[in-house]
Amino acid sequence: MPINRAASTSVDVPRGLAGVVVTDTELGDVRGLEGFYHYRQYSAVDLATTRRFEDVWHLLVHGELPDEVRRAAFTASTARLRRLPDDVRAALPAIAAATGPSGPLAGLRTALSLLGASLGFRPVYDIDAERRRDDSLAAAAAVPTLLTALYRIGRGLEPVEPREDLGYAANYLYMLTGSEPDAARARAVEQYLISTIDHGFNASTFTARVIASTGADMAACLVGAVGALSGPLHGGAPSRALDTLDAIGTPDRIDAWIRARVLAGDRIMGFGHPVYRTEDPRSRMLRGMAQGFGGPLVDFAVEVERQVVAILAELKPGRELHTNVEFYAGVVMELCGLPREMFTPTFAAARVVGWSANILEQAQDSKIIRPAARYAGPPAPQPVPAAA
Template sequence: MEQLIAPEGLANVVVADTEIGDVRGDEGFYHYREHSAVDLARTRSFEDVWYLFVHGELPGPADLDDFRAATTALRDIPDELTGLLRTAALLGDDRDTLAGLRTVLSAAGPAAHAGPLWDADPDTIRHDTMRVAALTPTVLAALHRIRVGEEPIAPDPALSVAANWLYQVTGRRPAPEHVRAVEQYLIATVDHGFNASTFTARVIASTGADVYAAVCGALGAFSGPLHGGAPDRALDSLDEIARHGDATAWAREQVAARRRIMGFGHAVYRTVDPRSELLRDIAVDLGGPTVDAAVDVERRVVEVLREAHPDQPRYANVEFYAGVVMDACGIPRSMFTPTFAVSRVVGWCANIAEQARSRKIIRPRARYIGPAPTPSAGS
């Protein structure tokens, strides 16, 4: 049988059909179902968009009230996981919060008696995806609080997802402008095509494994610095530039050394990342010296990259301003990537549920390029 050789990284290879959304890299546009993702971030609540990912349509007022009540009831950490939670929180350093989440969610699946997707009906799958998405921010915030020597804060049923996240991480009742800024960030990052973590979730779901297993696999892919692990690194670059004193010279040094400038360039977009534009507007509204510095650095780095790669312009991506916005809202750097995970888990769960409707396992082939095998004796 003839082997079809895919490009490295499966670039531009279509591997599935989806109704969830799409990214149009040449146009600088992405959408959730029929709705512009950026428009949703500017005009809707996170709960509206979460409902869209679960039910395929935006909610009416009564639907939204019911959905908020249902998801609020799923936020609490089961008592049988509290000991494991404290153990997981003390493993590694402050950048290992996602690893702690994987540990806890691995146990949360059996604790919730989550069965394989292969055997589950749509209502059960919907409940399991809502449960893991509702539980994720509570676990992440608790892991952080324990790690810094504070007691976890129980979710407040009167608060939205974004407000609860800020409250449970910082221990302070958040300002409305910070809640809205974080909420817009969460909406803008729920889903973004068949990125590495989403594809990983779908591969695991295609085996018929349970929802928790698929989310844990996605978290493993997401933890890499080339994927979800970049918002804090982009802000680290801003600090490095401040110490250097000259953003243009710093950027030219990075280009000359062939070092990647974190927060710039994207695997899909060939024009401006629309998420970056949204987050820049949010950051400017929040204001402050870090925001002013970021706007100036963005302009200078883009100019240097245009000089170095005139045929392949590279612009600020979502990670560049994500860190600036989260920093302005009081989220510590160690929790930048976990904040990203709070939203992206909703997208993973929608993809898991969609993949579960297929009964075909994802099973590509590899092309062997190693030494020729030695014939077996007697052949």
């Protein structure tokens, strides 16, 4: 018997849920037409240029920027959470060997599951707000340690134990390289991390909230978010944007190379965004940071941006296509000495804080996220054919 769609509660929405509001949030928003985004009531770019990473982490978790005393206490408490449980540390070589070329981000999924089990994470549905917050801080603090350890083990190097006297970004670089970073590069990476902590209901954040709506534990929610981030259309673009610069090679090849790709219908990595219809404010900030370092790579990237924007405006009139965060993020991370295979993991080291805050917020709502799909297959029901 056919379904009576008139009696259905389904509502048709745009593909990809574009523009569909699914809930209320106090964590922030992206205003694409203005080229502006914010964390709670503060401009995210202003926070990145004036505050420390731990300040913004505190803002998202506790709802306010800390004063000096609270900053010191929060920084110290989260720094103590960076060390991994012995059983998790012991399993990392096997995880790194199993994930191999897939890299630290693939290993992070398994490591996070193990971390959650080791720390006794329970379903967010079954625990109170304080325990949820504790779990979120423990998981987020451990992610940089997991990522850098997996990277180093995969290259035959010993993991570097975290230092509690270094800030989040400086400690991340220290664990990655084994050397304490200079202040300028540590601050540049910190500003990048702050600028990418959260960004509306992007695919990985929405994934985390969908899982949280089932009442699952913090690790399960974060594993799903990491899986979404790993996709090249989401978090995997910074290294690919640099690969584009490598493929172009020299300024005299920009025009022909870009035109050929656009006319072939290929996507130019680092350009265009599903929300922004003007310049991505993160890209603007990172461009300025890159130009502060200077050098041939920066000059070439700026020239590529200029020509790509002009060519896209010519060949795709009426569409506002500008650089997004991935384009200059790749340049900045390259200048700061991060290997390209760690670009997306570094993104995850920032975004885990935003995911955690969204999980905490979603856990306050007992309504499971359960959308519908329009069936487009053969009419049903039909007789089941007899077995041969």
